[in-house]
Every structure is written in C-alpha cells, then in structure tokens.
Amino acid sequence: MTDLDARYGRHRRPTPKWLWPLVATIGITIGVAWAAWASWTDVPVHQARVHSYEVVDERTTKVDLEIFRDEPVALSCRVFAQSQDKVVVGEKTIEVPASDRDVRVVGEIRTERRAVTAVLDSCEPV
Template sequence: MTTPGPTTQDMLDERYGRGRSPGRRWAIIVGASIAIVAVGLFGWMTFVDAASAVDADTTGFEVIDQHSVALSFQISAPLGRSVACAIEAQDEEHGVVGWRIVEYAGSDLHSRAFREVIPTTAEATTGLVNSCWVT
C-alpha cells in the first residue's frame, strides 16, 4: 500500500506560509509585546525628561557700570525642586566678561522672576541666562 502524498492545497499552504504554525503565532505575540513595552518606555522617558525640565527667559539687562551688569530673567521649573542657573555678561564681540552660578531653593510657584548682578572684568553690552538645571 502506498502512502498518499500531500495534496495540492497542502503544497500551496506550505509555499505561501498559510500553515498553522504555533511558532509563528508565538513570534507575533512576542514581537507585539516587545513593541508595546518599547513604546511605553519611550513615553515614560519623555514624561520624566519633560517633568524635570527648566525653561529660562532673559527679560532684560542693565549695564550698571564698567564692572557690573544687572540681569532680569524668569525661570519655569518643576514645583518644589531647587534650580541652579549659569548667567553671564558679554561684551560687544560676544566675549564673556563675567559670569555666575546662582542657586534657588524649591518653590510652590511654577514660574518665578529674578534680578541678579553679575560682576564683570570689562564693560559689558549684554547679559543673558546661559542655562538652568534642576539640582
């Protein structure tokens, strides 16, 4: 007695991947799970980064004399977190002629305004906030 060979339908299913392979189903489940975890992790990292971001805007400056500049600026920071800012004074060629690191305690206000005096080594023509960060 001869064993019957595969049917035409079996050969077509095998050729075009229409068979019911449990390994393929697990591969799809594992791949989808990895994609969901990756999207969740990316979302969480984006949220954490945005929640600890500090935004600083220079609102004005005043050249007091050739040895100091008063800088006015506003920061927006996470509630209750202390913040440090690097502020600087520049001359007309954009060379740094003075700088300071200033630190502020945490607050229950999201946005706060400050005025700081920067000592300079030469006459400045501008003052600005270089950067701010959560400490």
C-alpha cells in the same frame, strides 16, 4: 527607443507583502516605548530665560531671570555677561530656591569691562 523589456525580459524582485506591515509594527513599538519611558521619568521639568538685563556701568550688569517649574525644585543658574566682541567678561551662578510658583530672580554680574548683553547658560537642579 526599442522595447528592451519585451526583448530581454524584466528581472524585478517584488517587494515582500510582509515588509511594510513589519516596518509599521517596529515604528509603532518604538513610539510606544519612548512615550512610556518619557511619562515615567522622575526628572522635574523646568525652564528659564533672561527676562531683561541692564548694563549698570563699566563693571556691573544686572540680569533678571524668569524661572518656570512643574515641581518645587531648587536650581543653580549660570549667567554670562558678554562684551561687544562677544567675549565673556563676567559670569555668575545664581541660586534659585525651591518654590511652588514661577519666580523672577535678579542677579548682579561683576564684569572686567563693559558688557553689552547678558546670556543664560544653564539652569540645573541642585
């Protein structure tokens, strides 16, 4: 291979010296703005999960929910019962009263046929 750069010259644009400091400044500004917004929001943090479930019979499934909250806020949780073929065979909305501590709530889902599992769909503030 011949030295083409020596023969024809290289036309490479140098990166401006101000480019990377500008990119870093914009990134830091966006990060600080997001952190400030996240710390000032008034939305209470809550989490929920299915602790356990029990298929009682062909028409009933019990679900035990664990609720974790930072603030005492009432919640409305939707749970589903699913059959072997993953079809939703029952659903229920469980109202969880406000509380200062983590709680467990048991609900009973009426099903149209035998379920094999219970799934938490959502828990939203009331």
